[in-house]
Amino acid sequence: MPLLERLAESEDPVLLDLGLVCPSDRETVQLLELCEVLLLVARPDAAQLGRARASGWLREQRFGVRAVLVGEADADEVEALIGVPVAGVLPLLPPKGSWEAKVSGRSTARRFNQAASVLATSVAKLAADRCVPAGAAS
Numbered sequence: 001m002p003l004l005e006r007l008a009e010s011e012d013p014v015l016l017d018l019g020l021v022c023p024s025d026r027e028t029v030q031l032l033e034l035c036e037v038l039l040l041v042a043r044p045d046a047a048q049l050g051r052a053r054a055s056g057w058l059r060e061q062r063f064g065v066r067a068v069l070v071g072e073a074d075a076d077e078v079e080a081l082i083g084v085p086v087a088g089v090l091p092l093l094p095p096k097g098s099w100e101a102k103v104s105g106r107s108t109a110r111r112f113n114q115a116a117s118v119l120a121t122s123v124a125k126l127a128a129d130r131c132v133p134a135g136a137a138s
Contacts, residue, residue: 008034013127023057036127037064040084043092044073053082064126068119087126088119 007014016035021028032038040055042048058065066087069078075086091111 004031004034013124020051021055021058032058037066037123039087039123040065040067040082042067042069043071044069044078045071049078049082052084056083059084066123066126087122088115090115090119 007016016031018028018031021032023029038058040052040058042052052067065084067078067082067084068087069075069089071089071092073089075089079086091108
């Protein structure tokens with residue numbers, strides 16, 4: 001059985017990192033159509049937000065699309081700019097071993113873990129809301 005078929009049959013959540021997706025890539029778009037939730041992950045800088053905005057065609061698909069920002073940002077401003085609801089903002093962690101990591105220590109990791117937990121709960125709820133029980137689809 002091909003991997004994607006096994007993933008589609010799984011009752012457990014599956015997380016796929018697809019990188020940059022183009023609308024002309026029909027195989028990937030077909031894979032996205034199986035998704036209950038699609039997260040666009042971007043840092044709040046001009047280049048990455050520009051790519052997220054260019055990915056606006058994803059909103060027109062049937063799956064739930066949300067943005068996840070990595071780094072301090074105003075979620076409302078970013079949402080207005082890219083046209084995709086923001087599911088959460090994760091703090092940017094400094095590289096391990098760097099001076100910033102040593103200074104910020106556990107507080108940054110704790111903030112990241114708390115934000116990631118809230119994000120995971122939000123995405124799980126969105127996915128559950130989008131799931132249609134077997135036999136209920138028309």
